[in-house]
Amino acid sequence: MTQVIRSSAELREKVATWKRSGMLVGVVPTMGALHDGHMSLVRAARKQSDRVIVTIFVNPMQFNNPEDLEKYPRDETHDLALLDEEGVDVLFAPGVAEVYPAGFATKVSVSGISEPLEGAFRPGHFDGVATVVTKLFGMTQAGRAFFGEKDWQQLQVVRRMVEDLNIPIRIIGCPTIREDDGLAMSSRNVRLSTEERASAPRLHAEMQIAAAAIRAGTPVAEALATAKAALSAAGFGPWDYLELRNAETLQPLDGLSEPARMLAAVGLGEVRLIDNIAV
Ligand SMILES: Nc1ncnc2c1ncn2[C@@H]1O[C@H](COP(=O)(O)OP(=O)(O)OP(=O)(O)O)[C@@H](O)[C@H]1O
Ligand SMILES: CC(C)(CO)[C@@H](O)C(=O)[O-]
Ligand code: BAL
Numbered sequence: 001m002t003q004v005i006r007s008s009a010e011l012r013e014k015v016a017t018w019k020r021s022g023m024l025v026g027v028v029p030t031m032g033a034l035h036d037g038h039m040s041l042v043r044a045a046r047k048q049s050d051r052v053i054v055t056i057f058v059n060p061m062q063f064n065n066p067e068d069l070e071k072y073p074r075d076e077t078h079d080l081a082l083l084d085e086e087g088v089d090v091l092f093a094p095g096v097a098e099v100y101p102a103g104f105a106t107k108v109s110v111s112g113i114s115e116p117l118e119g120a121f122r123p124g125h126f127d128g129v130a131t132v133v134t135k136l137f138g139m140t141q142a143g144r145a146f147f148g149e150k151d152w153q154q155l156q157v158v159r160r161m162v163e164d165l166n167i168p169i170r171i172i173g174c175p176t177i178r179e180d181d182g183l184a185m186s187s188r189n190v191r192l193s194t195e196e197r198a199s200a201p202r203l204h205a206e207m208q209i210a211a212a213a214i215r216a217g218t219p220v221a222e223a224l225a226t227a228k229a230a231l232s233a234a235g236f237g238p239w240d241y242l243e244l245r246n247a248e249t250l251q252p253l254d255g256l257s258e259p260a261r262m263l264a265a266v267g268l269g270e271v272r273l274i275d276n277i278a279v
Helices: 006-018 036-048 066-071 076-085 127-140 149-164 187-191 192-200 204-214 220-233
Strands: 003-005 023-029 051-056 089-094 143-150 168-176 239-246 261-270 271-278
Touching: 003 006, 003 036, 006 023, 006 036, 006 089, 023 036, 023 271, 036 051, 036 143, 036 168, 051 076, 051 204, 051 239, 066 149, 076 089, 076 220, 089 239, 127 149, 127 220, 143 192, 149 168, 168 187, 204 220, 220 239
Parallel strands: 003 089, 023 051, 023 143, 051 089, 143 168
Antiparallel strands: 239 261, 261 271
């Protein structure tokens, strides 16, 4: 049975008993409303660790939009059943006061890589992510942490932070899990209307077409503009970005001389979709 723990003191005791017997602890940080994307991280953690902790915490500090925070899907009973089926040892689901008690005053801020793309359109978002992830690493004392490539920039921010702060944990990136029609799984997808859900896979499809065109020699700006126009005509918008960037540093690229990643964020109805692919 998956044990639910809400206090960091209790979690620390549990982890200490595991570590005394030499076990390797893996953690999968999430905000809940679990889907197959999350479960792929859980399966990777199960394979590569002796004990697995999944954390569920809808972190207010990383939301820059109160409505998004309020509407974020939450279903702990369903999540717990999924984790139990997958043999997860502990669900750590602290309340806000446990993570941010009165007097809390520290912020972890990763400059450079946090600034463009998501950082530019969600000001303060990555400070919230970096702060809570640092806390979750401290609270779980895990040796490995599993993150999805769906949040590509987040993964690069966390890698930078762990290296810069000498946090003794190995970060493992896991591939994006998609619906059969190509839409990247995301908790926010449940907020798409039937019609929007039907056009949502176009994002990934047009990104793939643009990537193929770039590989075949079409100028980057032209390939991206074609994709944007096709998606805007299909009802996507407003646009935050559709760009080709260096996969690791996220610096702008206008060709394929370096490992490249195409990253997108765009509205569809009330939902903001993000996606990224290797080029
Ligand atoms: N489709 C997916 N494939 C692989 N990993 C994923 C996928 N979706 C989310 N993840 C990963 O799961 C972890 C927790 O993400 P989170 O709880 O924010 O879920 P989410 O579905 O990304 O939600 P949302 O995008 O609505 O915030 C992150 O490391 C994230 O990258
Ligand atoms: C890593 C994370 C759990 C931190 O709140 C969140 O940003 C997410 O779910 O990707
Ligand atoms: N999946 C990244 C967390 C967020 O959107 O706030």
